[in-house]
Amino acid sequence: MATETTARPNGLGQSPEWRGKSPMDPPRKKPPRRKDDRVILQFDYDCFYAQVFENKNPALKKFPVGVKQKNCLATCNYNARALGLKKLMTVSEAKRACPELVLVDGEDLTPFRDTSKILFNFFKSHSWNHKVERLGFDEVFMDVTDIVEYNMFCLNRASLSNSFFCLSKEDPERGFNCDLTSIAGCVEGTASSDLDVESPAYLRLLLGSHLAQYLRLKIEEQFGYTSTCGISTNKVLSKLVGGRNKPRNQTTLLALSDDAVIDFMDCYPLRKIPGLGFKTAHVLGSHVSSQDNEATEAGTEEPPVTAHDVRLHPGISPGTIESLLVGPGAERGVGVRIWGLLHGVDPSEIKEASGVPTQISIEDTYPKGLATMALVLEELHKLSCSLIKRMRVDLLVPDENAEVPGAQKWMARPRTLRLTMRSWGALNPTQSHNSGRVSRSGTLPSLIFDLKDDMGHIAERLVTEALLPLLRRLQPEKGQRWNLQLINICVANMVVGAAEDKTGVGRDIAAMLKRQDEVLRPFQVISDPEGELEEELEDSDLELEGVGADDMSWETIGNVPCPQCGHSIPPFAVLAHNRYHELEE
Known part of the structure; x- marks a missing residue:
């Protein structure tokens, strides 16, 4: 039996036609084209980490369960949430709120x-x-x-x-x-x-x-x-x-209909809309709020800026959004894309399933914070070792064309390395809490694909040559200390290799040439020790008239007409061409 609900929080559920009827309201902007x-x-999956443990030990389903990583809850089941527990609470805070909480260790992500x-x-x-x-x-x-x-x-x-x-x-x-x-x-x-x-x-x-x-x-x-x-x-x-x-x-x-979709979208705060990152939501929200400050009573807390607020704001349009977010590395056409999302329009395709992951990332949290560069570099080295190990597990496949038994090759090679951090405000002055992340990206060095080198040594070089430059771009301002709560290292932008490639990108060139040689062997030009080809060319009585030196090319000089098909054949290809006609018969 269908259950019907109607979402009209904060009075925003009224029809878009009503919202535009006030004389003070700006004229409605043209919505983007929608396809249905x-x-x-x-x-x-519901509380996925907790479910993994509950399926392994069904007795846990009766209790409030929290999955612990370091000193905080990565997640908790619905029994725990019903008692007021939430993600990212500290373990001590969670135990005070729920003494009967069953904690399980979720540090190992393998299961x-x-x-x-x-x-x-x-x-x-x-x-x-x-x-x-x-x-x-x-x-x-x-x-x-x-x-x-x-x-x-x-x-x-x-x-x-x-x-x-x-x-x-x-x-x-x-x-x-x-x-x-x-x-x-x-x-x-x-x-x-x-x-x-x-x-x-x-x-x-x-x-x-x-x-x-x-x-x-x-x-x-x-x-x-x-x-x-x-x-x-x-x-x-x-x-x-x-x-x-x-x-x-x-x-x-x-x-x-367009109006029904807009009505659905209007109640969502910007930060809740998929595709709008923290920075985008912050910039748009600040722009709208700064222009509406005069209408806000002093001492009152501003409600979160919603899609409705941005969509109907007189100072917001696709062009405005583009100009607000312009800068180095800015997405081209971001204004049109975000304007579409505010109206519930999202043309992005679902990516085709592949055995190659879109990205591989390793992260760790530090509830007590990392306050010195030495501690940060130490953690970067640990995470780099884990990242390299994960890459070798997820991206290496047996190399069937290798001469050495048991050899492996990369079925995909990521191009991009991304370093992400979260801190208590030091790295992100616009944040008043620890939920915002900041990232920097660069080219992943090829040294990470060296299968002969030790993983520890590769990790040292990765930190020194790639992660440290990214880290400097995230350096706190002068006078501020490190206070990192999270570090994430990610490799992305995969280039598929021969094992999984179906489009020709990243093909195994040696194997391709070997197959090509086998296919073309019947057409290969052989040596002419008896001089038969030279005699045949002499008998052809070819004349070159009116051809200057600059006009000469292998397509015209000394070509021999084929007696069977009439095509003009270069001298070096005569025997192969004759072989072609023999195979046709």
Whole structure:
């Protein structure tokens, strides 16, 4: 049975037409063009780290469980959250708030990484177009438009209550029964009873909701992991609506018009909108707030700036956003992209699933802070060793063309190295708390791919030659001390190698030339010890008239006409060309 909810917090749920009727309001700006011909599912595993431990030890499901990393909670289960515990609380604070809290050590990420891969492979196995994208360990996007379109074609509208959803074009019996008289799970936006199954946009979301429910229940049944899912027409909308009803639930956004989508987006603070980083949200929020300060009463706390505030602000437009964010390394067209996100428009595609990770990162937290350069460099070396080890595990594959048995090669090589830090304000003067991160990126040095060198030595060189220059760009201002709470090292911008490459990028040149030599062997020019070719050329009686030295080229000088096909053949290729005709026969 569909559950319908209506989101109208802070009075922002009224229609966009009403919002523009005040004489003092500026004229409405033209919204970006929206498309609703896709179906995007966004899966988010519930308290993933905690679930990994609960599945390993089912007895933990009855207790409040916190996953500890260093001296803080990386996450906690819903039993703990019901007692007031939150992510990133210190362990001592969490124990005071919940003495019965069961703490488990989450320093080793291996079980989380392995479980995430297993669940991701399940989703990949149910994709036709291979558009399945994983973000972190606990989030997966799927573009299921092609599956949904096929089922729309097969749908019997006269018997919606007894429908069959096909999961394979080749095997018509592979699928599941479903009742398509209503949306599966919760509904946000327009009531489903007001919509017609003849509407393609509605029908796509209807079918998408039942596919999402099937996949969620299969994950729970086969692997024991509950999840939440958002169903909509693009990534930003599916992620936002997926967070409406947690845990172990799903929500479909039935916003099939521009005004309905804008109405949904308007209540979200800027920092909650995916695709708007901290810096972007801060710049836009500050710009809007600074121009509205006169309307704010002294001593009152300003509410967070929302998409509604920015969208209808007279001083904000795509061009304004572009100019506010312009600078070294700024994204081209960022103003148009962000203007689209504020209206719920997100044309970004789901990346095709690949065995190559989009990035590899290692991070650690330091609740007591790192206050000296010596401590920072020591931690950078530890993280670098872990990063190199992870790269060798995730990116190395057996080299079948190597002469040495057991040799390995890189199936992908990242190009970019990124250093990210979080501190108590020292590195980010605009931050009054420790939730903001600052990053610097550079080119990843090739020394990291040396398989003969010791990992410890490579880590030392990586710190000295690459991370230290990035660190200097994050140096606190004069008079300020280091107070780092987190360090993250990441390699990204993967260039796929021969093992996984299907587009020709990063091919194994030696193997390619070897195969080419085998294919072209019948056409190779052989030596002419008896001088037969020279005699044949002498008998051809070729004359070169009216050809200057500057006009001569291998295409014209001394060419011999082929008696079979009539083509003009260079002398050195005559024998190979004759061999070509022999093979044709």
